Amino acid sequence: MKKLIIDVDTGVDDAMALLHCIGQSKAGTEVLAITCVNGNVGLDRVLRNTLRTLQYADKSNIPVYRGAVKPLIPWKTEGATHFHGNDGLGDAKWDTPDDISLIQSEHAVHALIRLVKEHPGEITLVTLAPLTNIALALQLDETFSSNLKEVMIMGGNIEGKGNVSLSAEFNFHVDPEAAAIVLQDLKCPVTMVTWETCIHSTISEEDYEKLLLIQTPRAEFFRKISDNRQHLISSKKKLNPGFRSCDWFAAMVLFDESLCLEYISAHASVELQGRFTRGQMVVDWLGRWSDMPNVKIAMRLDRARLLTTMRDFLSQE
Amino acid sequence: MKKLIIDVDTGVDDAMALLHCIGQSKAGTEVLAITCVNGNVGLDRVLRNTLRTLQYADKSNIPVYRGAVKPLIPWKTEGATHFHGNDGLGDAKWDTPDDISLIQSEHAVHALIRLVKEHPGEITLVTLAPLTNIALALQLDETFSSNLKEVMIMGGNIEGKGNVSLSAEFNFHVDPEAAAIVLQDLKCPVTMVTWETCIHSTISEEDYEKLLLIQTPRAEFFRKISDNRQHLISSKKKLNPGFRSCDWFAAMVLFDESLCLEYISAHASVELQGRFTRGQMVVDWLGRWSDMPNVKIAMRLDRARLLTTMRDFLSQE
Amino acid sequence: MKKLIIDVDTGVDDAMALLHCIGQSKAGTEVLAITCVNGNVGLDRVLRNTLRTLQYADKSNIPVYRGAVKPLIPWKTEGATHFHGNDGLGDAKWDTPDDISLIQSEHAVHALIRLVKEHPGEITLVTLAPLTNIALALQLDETFSSNLKEVMIMGGNIEGKGNVSLSAEFNFHVDPEAAAIVLQDLKCPVTMVTWETCIHSTISEEDYEKLLLIQTPRAEFFRKISDNRQHLISSKKKLNPGFRSCDWFAAMVLFDESLCLEYISAHASVELQGRFTRGQMVVDWLGRWSDMPNVKIAMRLDRARLLTTMRDFLSQE
Amino acid sequence: MKKLIIDVDTGVDDAMALLHCIGQSKAGTEVLAITCVNGNVGLDRVLRNTLRTLQYADKSNIPVYRGAVKPLIPWKTEGATHFHGNDGLGDAKWDTPDDISLIQSEHAVHALIRLVKEHPGEITLVTLAPLTNIALALQLDETFSSNLKEVMIMGGNIEGKGNVSLSAEFNFHVDPEAAAIVLQDLKCPVTMVTWETCIHSTISEEDYEKLLLIQTPRAEFFRKISDNRQHLISSKKKLNPGFRSCDWFAAMVLFDESLCLEYISAHASVELQGRFTRGQMVVDWLGRWSDMPNVKIAMRLDRARLLTTMRDFLSQE
């Protein structure tokens, strides 16, 4: 039984993660709020993609909040539209227009602060996006961190392998200062699913294609928003082989931590200065510089069970 | 049949690597010069340790050259005496004094330049130390790189895991600018055995101890210079478990490339700016930012065959 | 006629600047709020020093707000207590206790956002401290900047001369990221009084001592909070000679821009990366890299008139 | 009576500085060597421009050496051909071809080391270019610095004002690591004429034009190589007003230190890390971080006497 706030920059994998979290309601999970932030696409598209996903799931009653429009210290970051489509959600066609009147007037950061104050010790914060909103909440409210129950972060590195720059992961690279603030100031239990965690847990192209064949509305939605992927692959851009859905992977681990085969607790920081490494997460693996772990890192996931979980989820009507 | 110049900061593993290289003379390998550089210990100790190793091997006729006394841009780097002993060679007792008159008067950098000019296309350069000497040779002689046959480098990272700082390997961290110059300017084939290559190829403590039981003069020398290791382990410093001898590993791969189970060719650079990552090697694994590989990286070695090679080497009289 | 919000880290010069601003009420100036931030001393002392100053001025009705307790990305910064006294206000003895119940419950950043929204185009923001509060307001409210009338900033450099590090000014050095956000995002007219502006406008020790001889309650307050200065000078710490009161200077220029002999409009940025220069302001003097000035910089002040203004101010009963 | 080695990247102002130094031979000054380095233009053009200048002065017997073809760590630096002409020497027409056989075969760095060893305590090193050669000499020979009599450096900053980047001076910006090595390792007396020193000592356009009217062969040479300047000014590039000839100014100060109105001795370093400030010189003006001055900085020159010196020099037949 979890009370969730989910911070997103809805792209394809955020959308699947949202559905996955929402889909756990029978198990008593409640999504209190979805907070949006600039990331994969601009904030306005993130909001629309989030509303679109909730509409599909018939959960438009979950409040959606508008957060930060840009990183603390913006540098040029290669966008993620090549991956998620120009609209961030596969450039699919939809029958109904977005109802942007559903967006709350309260700022996402204020909603985060208020909700955590209202439910001290109860809220699980799930961050699937650049950490700007979370950094601002931490900066504005000293009690924010200690009132959280736990945090699941999709982001960061464990092997200095970049997906958006030579050595940094997208969510951290877009707002490295925010990531640094979050790693430094969060005092509750923090679990991380990093980029390399996902790389080490890649689904084969064959298994992925089988997922696309499932005939349920949910699988249909997945297929629709994933359509850009085929263009991407045929474009011959240099990509890691196989399929992974980082935000969805993180959501699955959140509800079943046994999906992760190995966790390591350690102290992690973010490089803010490097010419090549800005935004890279650095970890003190042996505890030589700090004996105070601040994160529990999911090192690699059980691919077979991950695949089963995805298949089961998509097969449910 | 190789003509070698070996650049060292003789420590324990450099000493074993030197012996290993010298020991290939029956196969036609010739060591033309050993060039010394500040690193594990100060330059004067490096020179003495090198002479000591040659004396043990009865090869004091190999010319030893004095190179750079400090890195291009010195920052404080944690020394390596905790690892190699205060004298860099296990603080062992020796019966004979060092004969420092054997050190050549020519500067190591000049010797490098001269020898490579004298043997164009023939020399294999083996670097087991901070790359100061090599960077200076590249800087002073534009033909240096193209006249080399090949280079084997022990150093750098493939996973952003540090041994001397959060994310950098010792040889690169001591002189990051030199490492950057070398990766950027070397135009001949370059093979690298990195820190994580060695970590992934660790010998178990049990297997290591069996090596110490071998009864030959060579094994006796190895035992003597490795004596500090036991102190280190019992000091409860936070260390990676198991045994690895990075320079020796690199030397073994040089003479038997099949000891490496996987090579990846890629473009590698060195971070010079980072607060945490200064000296870290960063690799463009997918060739997204550069399609011109400059190094061939040994990813992991065959531990069983590595152990056999070490055992065979130590068992030879 | 100005509506002011003053952002302070009350030390000695903030206190005098506050008095100076409050003292312009006859000319129709209204101080809507004082927002406090960590800086010269910790936030709690800043709040007390601000209350203390208002109490002395019999203006405890001006609302005081609690802002950021720490910079966005905290690095070790040499404190300013050697300059302002351990309590930040000269370690003077006061007859009455601080009434901390006067501190507003609303967060300073929210008050900034709310007040600027309530008075669009009317508010003059005066920043005499690290810019954390202002950066957070800009980050949380996209309309904040365009709704401001003008901003006066005490901070930054024009000649790369540091007072707290080799090349950075205190307010910028304490929170360089905040300063960078502010210079980048403020779109209203911005005037800056920098550290070197103050250095070039230094009052002689003799003239300063005459200020201390004035016999009014105001001068008595000034004398009391300035008492630490004598200890500082006799401590033989290496200091720039003469007297300057940076925040007070900025307040005087705000109300009489003719006190500044030369203004230059240019594009200014903040160095966030440097080893020696982190927090230094850098200016594109000739407009070679940007032809869009974002600040009007007061280059040097009229010392004689500055002194007269101070003397007149202290002499008023 | 001085024995000079002059390190140049001959552009227009290096050429005048060379003539000025050579012109002091009656006073007993001897130019032992001219060492060339990549800078204003590529090394080959630097060599030709140097030979050309010596040929004009009928001093082709002074040995010219080929030094470093590129900086230690090359970053993109805006060239200086807009200033010095495409050939670095005003794109003038010359009657005689360059005789490149006059270039010595010994490398400039070796010549520097050899000559300083041959004349211990006697040599004045004048550096008018990026400091690559000097850094290499210092790195290769520990005795180099202590055997020098004195060094005059044209380069660096005193006010964080850039001419080639936001805050760095050309010679330092082209090879910041070399500049850092030089400031750190030189142990003999060092005088610096910085970019801002020259800015503060600017000659008016009117006075400059009078220099061009002088009718001597020397003035004719000056006019010829300065011809590009008029194009530059009419190109409306954003430039500091007035005329300055940095290398020539440094040469004049070398032979008449009273031309400088104020010297300050302090500890200076070079920023290697900054995003905006890489290559900027930073000075500890009050000796707060170091009480060991490593340079004597010429703060501003006597313009009137500078102009007279130039006029007198150009008027001599």
Ligand SMILES: [Ca+2]
């Ligand atoms: Ca996401």
Ligand SMILES: [Ca+2]
């Ligand atoms: Ca070594």
Ligand SMILES: [Ca+2]
């Ligand atoms: Ca202040």
Ligand SMILES: [Ca+2]
């Ligand atoms: Ca020059």
